[in-house]
Amino acid sequence: MMIPSPDAHASVNGSLPRQRRTYSIGELARMFEVTPRTIRFYEQEGLLAPERRGQTRIYHEKDRVRLKLTLRGKRLGFSLAEIREVIEMYDAMPDGNARQLKRLLEILADKRANMERQLEDIRLMQRELDDVESRAREVLDRLARQDA
Amino acid sequence: MMIPSPDAHASVNGSLPRQRRTYSIGELARMFEVTPRTIRFYEQEGLLAPERRGQTRIYHEKDRVRLKLTLRGKRLGFSLAEIREVIEMYDAMPDGNARQLKRLLEILADKRANMERQLEDIRLMQRELDDVESRAREVLDRLARQDA
DNA sequence: GACGACGTTGACGTTAACGTAAAGTGGTTG
DNA sequence: CAACCACTTTACGTTAACGTCAACGTCGTC
Numbered sequence: 333m334m335i336p337s338p339d340a341h342a343s344v345n346g347s348l349p350r351q352r353r354t355y356s357i358g359e360l361a362r363m364f365e366v367t368p369r370t371i372r373f374y375e376q377e378g379l380l381a382p383e384r385r386g387q388t389r390i391y392h393e394k395d396r397v398r399l400k401l402t403l404r405g406k407r408l409g410f411s412l413a414e415i416r417e418v419i420e421m422y423d424a425m426p427d428g429n430a431r432q433l434k435r436l437l438e439i440l441a442d443k444r445a446n447m448e449r450q451l452e453d454i455r456l457m458q459r460e461l462d463d464v465e466s467r468a469r470e471v472l473d474r475l476a477r478q479d480a
Numbered sequence: 481m482m483i484p485s486p487d488a489h490a491s492v493n494g495s496l497p498r499q500r501r502t503y504s505i506g507e508l509a510r511m512f513e514v515t516p517r518t519i520r521f522y523e524q525e526g527l528l529a530p531e532r533r534g535q536t537r538i539y540h541e542k543d544r545v546r547l548k549l550t551l552r553g554k555r556l557g558f559s560l561a562e563i564r565e566v567i568e569m570y571d572a573m574p575d576g577n578a579r580q581l582k583r584l585l586e587i588l589a590d591k592r593a594n595m596e597r598q599l600e601d602i603r604l605m606q607r608e609l610d611d612v613e614s615r616a617r618e619v620l621d622r623l624a625r626q627d628a
Numbered sequence: 629g630a631c632g633a634c635g636t637t638g639a640c641g642t643t644a645a646c647g648t649a650a651a652g653t654g655g656t657t658g
Numbered sequence: 659c660a661a662c663c664a665c666t667t668t669a670c671g672t673t674a675a676c677g678t679c680a681a682c683g684t685c686g687t688c
Binding site for chain 2: 404405408409418425426428430433434440443444453454461464467468469472
């Protein structure tokens, strides 16, 4: 029998359990509850660019953060293409020309507007849920009293 | 020439412009900026069930509200199947049995949790946007001063 | 009575975001 | 060394949510 150990391919720095620097694809997949396939797909789509040690991919903090942001973006309904656009512009920022930067600001304003609408949608949806729930509880109460 | 008038198939109750009761598919489509195809698809998926006058569909307030809720749900990342599930349960509520109602409450709690996570995601995303934006503005400023 | 705008069904096409299967590599473990 | 993972690439399959096109009916209008 074996003590459940980290992946064979994971960085092995047993003396420094905090401050881990690298991750295997499987580790990352479990951390974010996605499949390795998904992570490779994101790379193929230009959202990640992990280091390579031979054949295998090595993910650093930067990659982990990117994946986190990507998944957050997805939960908010952004397409991978949109997310990539922002990432690319962000990376190109230091030496970006004015036109590129202004375009980036435009995109950001757009996303921001999207966020605002989503906030409103959520508020409205929460009211709907409240409403439906209270009605459901009413009916349940009636049923309970009928039984009694 | 013609004064832009409502659809030929729209309900014609010229003397009561407020309190309109019915809509054509085209009207609804324009109101919500979707195509008629989309609306027919939603019907096919069990999200709408408009009245029929002969061949053509007649939409009432109830249908309009459903469409509105459906689109809102979509913006929040729900699948049409999920939305339909809630709608069906809601319709079946008055004479629903206890098991069904409890299931409905479960689903609602689930949606609620989803909303909460989305709220958090939005907050985080907004901070990211703030961050990226301020960096972009910095770079732009530097460029401007260089030119001067 | 032809025309154009709007409506209908039916069928096939498309895109995004992965899933899945096959076939191979490389390290460790009993 | 054989078995067993975890990882790799390649390629084809799948699902949701419509788009698109054809072929047709039905108004109101010129």
